[in-house]
Amino acid sequence: MAIILVRAASPGLSAADSISHQGTLQCSTLLKTKRPAARRWMPCSLIGLHPSDVGRPSPAVYSSLAVNPAGEAVVSSEQKVYDVVLKQAALLKRQLRTPVLDARPQDMDMPRNGLKEAYDRCGEICEEYAKTFYLGTMLMTEERRRAIWAIYVWCRRTDELVDGPNANYITPTALDRWEKRLEDLFTGRPYDMLDAALSDTISRFPIDIQPFRDMIEGMRSDLRKTRYNNFDELYMYCYYVAGTVGLMSVPVMGIAPESKATTESVYSAALALGIANQLTNILRDVGEDARRGRIYLPQDELAQAGLSDEDIFKGVVTNRWRNFMKRQIKRARMFFEEAERGVTELSQASRWPVWASLLLYRQILDEIEANDYNNFTKRAYVGKGKKLLALPVAYGKSLLLPCSLRNGQT
Numbered sequence: 001m002a003i004i005l006v007r008a009a010s011p012g013l014s015a016a017d018s019i020s021h022q023g024t025l026q027c028s029t030l031l032k033t034k035r036p037a038a039r040r041w042m043p044c045s046l047i048g049l050h051p052s053d054v055g056r057p058s059p060a061v062y063s064s065l066a067v068n069p070a071g072e073a074v075v076s077s078e079q080k081v082y083d084v085v086l087k088q089a090a091l092l093k094r095q096l097r098t099p100v101l102d103a104r105p106q107d108m109d110m111p112r113n114g115l116k117e118a119y120d121r122c123g124e125i126c127e128e129y130a131k132t133f134y135l136g137t138m139l140m141t142e143e144r145r146r147a148i149w150a151i152y153v154w155c156r157r158t159d160e161l162v163d164g165p166n167a168n169y170i171t172p173t174a175l176d177r178w179e180k181r182l183e184d185l186f187t188g189r190p191y192d193m194l195d196a197a198l199s200d201t202i203s204r205f206p207i208d209i210q211p212f213r214d215m216i217e218g219m220r221s222d223l224r225k226t227r228y229n230n231f232d233e234l235y236m237y238c239y240y241v242a243g244t245v246g247l248m249s250v251p252v253m254g255i256a257p258e259s260k261a262t263t264e265s266v267y268s269a270a271l272a273l274g275i276a277n278q279l280t281n282i283l284r285d286v287g288e289d290a291r292r293g294r295i296y297l298p299q300d301e302l303a304q305a306g307l308s309d310e311d312i313f314k315g316v317v318t319n320r321w322r323n324f325m326k327r328q329i330k331r332a333r334m335f336f337e338e339a340e341r342g343v344t345e346l347s348q349a350s351r352w353p354v355w356a357s358l359l360l361y362r363q364i365l366d367e368i369e370a371n372d373y374n375n376f377t378k379r380a381y382v383g384k385g386k387k388l389l390a391l392p393v394a395y396g397k398s399l400l401l402p403c404s405l406r407n408g409q410t
């Protein structure tokens, strides 16, 4: 049995932050590290249209098929992901009609105060790594807040496997073990206290395992892939590592009882927010990722703009680069716009943290512009003043009636 030690470098993180226990991965090292950038162009670019240009039909309408280099029609990533959205929405609708079984907390043989401690630890980690978002969760009901913390911690741990200081030691087998551990916690057999919190959460909310599995798949792809041929490939990556977070969160955040929007449309918006965030993350981190040998930007779009990998490694801001970046930023903003339509449909108390994260993350794009597109050596950063200002703006937006009521959408 291979034993790989993972140093628990974050204060207060349990010593369970090492790999191996009869082949089980136990990583709870939660170092704050930078995420590699990633982003996308999608099949819509093949026809020069974005969904918002055509009045936002379902993805099935605008990009169900992409064309591979051999000229063969293939199902686009967007369509594949939309199928997941439909499945998740159907599961949510079905499960909301069925009384939630609350058996797992007892099955877990975890004393009540143990569980409380577990959730409190998730809250501390969340506060430490995502302060603004943590503040936002304070407006949610206690049960929802704890659940979001538990999900956050699982996502952060998963990301750290491939993005943290021990990333070099992580193998596909280690990710397989992490997935096995995920399955165990979904069947009421958590491995450690942080898993126990998530195990309890999934017994309380109609959360499906697929988005969690898909996030691990994204981490697998990070292990083997450092280039993305086109936006279709990048879209899939963004779904795996960030769109999944949106899908995991909706069942906890809840849809406003008065909302007339379809469950599918709310899930689509949640997905769009994840994609928008990840695209932004990628655009912010171009230089940093390049220094790790990674280029998430779509190769075909770089080539069309007259840019090569070498240009990225050299990191000189040219007019070609500026023009290329303008298009990428525009695309990320489109996803934010799509997400906006869904936030108002969430239950009232869940809207504020989502608005806050949307406004704050979107401002990173403004900062890239303000840096004259130098994302090679300058990290776009939203200052404290702007961050603070976003909070009351987010609060104001969270008081708005659902869009579906204002526009008569059903």
Ligand SMILES: CC(C)=CCC/C(C)=C/CC/C(C)=C/CC/C(C)=C/[C@@H]1[C@@H](COP(=O)(O)OP(=O)(O)O)[C@]1(C)CC/C=C(\C)CC/C=C(\C)CCC=C(C)C
Binding pocket: 033, 034, 035, 036, 133, 136, 148, 151, 152, 153, 155, 156, 159, 163, 241, 242, 243, 245, 246, 247, 249, 250, 266, 267, 269, 270, 271, 273, 274, 277, 278, 281, 339, 340, 342, 343, 346, 353, 354, 357
């Ligand atoms: C309120 C809210 C935002 C809830 C989500 C909370 C949650 C469970 C977050 C988990 C985030 C996480 C740790 C994901 C792991 C992969 C990862 C790191 C993705 C990147 C996040 C940004 O992290 P950071 O800037 O710290 O990156 P570095 O590692 O430091 O480089 C991502 C860019 C993606 C995060 C994606 C989301 C937060 C999705 C948000 C969508 C929703 C909450 C759905 C809202 C619902 C509607 C209807 C719009």
Ligand SMILES: [Mn+2]
Binding pocket: 033, 034, 035, 036, 159, 160, 163
């Ligand atoms: Mn990261």
